[in-house]
Amino acid sequence: MADKKKVLVACGAGIATSTVVNSAIEEMAKENNLKVDLVQIKIAEVDSHVDSADLLVTTAMTKKEFPFPVINARSFLTGIGTDDTKKQILEELKK
Amino acid sequence: MSELVFDESVILLDIEGSTKEEILSAMGNNLVDKGLVKESFINAIIAREGEFATGLPTAGFSVAIPHTDVEHVNRKTISVGVLRNAVDFGVMGDESETTSVKLVFMLAMNEAHSQLALLQKLMQVFQNEETLKYLVSQTDKTSIKNHLEDKLDFAALKGGE
Numbered sequence: 592m593a594d595k596k597k598v599l600v601a602c603g604a605g606i607a608t609s610t611v612v613n614s615a616i617e618e619m620a621k622e623n624n625l626k627v628d629l630v631q632i633k634i635a636e637v638d639s640h641v642d643s644a645d646l647l648v649t650t651a652m653t654k655k656e657f658p659f660p661v662i663n664a665r666s667f668l669t670g671i672g673t674d675d676t677k678k679q680i681l682e683e684l685k686k
Numbered sequence: 687m688s689e690l691v692f693d694e695s696v697i698l699l700d701i702e703g704s705t706k707e708e709i710l711s712a713m714g715n716n717l718v719d720k721g722l723v724k725e726s727f728i729n730a731i732i733a734r735e736g737e738f739a740t741g742l743p744t745a746g747f748s749v750a751i752p753h754t755d756v757e758h759v760n761r762k763t764i765s766v767g768v769l770r771n772a773v774d775f776g777v778m779g780d781e782s783e784t785t786s787v788k789l790v791f792m793l794a795m796n797e798a799h800s801q802l803a804l805l806q807k808l809m810q811v812f813q814n815e816e817t818l819k820y821l822v823s824q825t826d827k828t829s830i831k832n833h834l835e836d837k838l839d840f841a842a843l844k845g846g847e
Contacts, residue, residue, distance in 0.1 A: 602738070608751070611805045649779065652780060652781045670813030
């Protein structure tokens with residue numbers, strides 16, 4: 592049984608696209624009976640969570656390297672490639 | 687939750703401009719004139735777009751959803767801009783790519799985290815090629831307003847419980 596993962600959900604302003612992505616992940620976790628700790632933030636705030644997070648899902652770009660995987664979630668907004676993104680996220684959550 | 691402002695006055699047709707900055711200024715100025723956002727909104731939204739692009743390569747016509755921090759906003763609104771000629775915007779989450787945008791949805795949001803239903807509906811609009819085609823082809827603001835009100839389910843959003 593995997594531990595509860597701390598997932599950062601980030602976008603540029605932390606108010607619009609991250610809200611949509613946050614809700615999509617919440618729903619996925621529920622469907623798959625996975626417990627996640629979702630934290631919705633601005634991408635600039637990732638640094639302050641760097642020690643505790645397991646995954647970053649973001650619609651914004653980031654050049655930085657983080658000690659956890661980073662998944663681009665633009666597909667939740669465009670509807671193109673959503674299944675692939677979901678699969679990637681699920682794989683990370685189940686690790 | 688305060689009511690969202692959405693009427694013909696925030697719908698701009700046939701916007702001319704050759705850069706995303708010109709388009710953002712034109713749409714932002716209109717919102718400043720209406721008192722919906724503070725003057726600082728325009729620079730903030732241009733800076734934010736430069737740093738975190740919001741172009742979405744959707745099916746049919748690419749859209750952009752520029753937005754910025756809540757402190758620049760007086761009243762919540764979604765301003766719709768149909769561009770005369772498509773303009774390049776950076777692709778969200780990808781600094782190396784641009785996409786040719788024909789429709790801009792400028793979001794002025796004044797409360798973080800309280801607009802999920804509206805945003806989800808908006809993303810559904812982007813995923814509907816027919817709707818995007820319709821919006822781009824319209825020359826009448828009222829048709830655009832009515833169509834979007836229907837798609838975004840404004841009656842439910844405004845009426846609340």
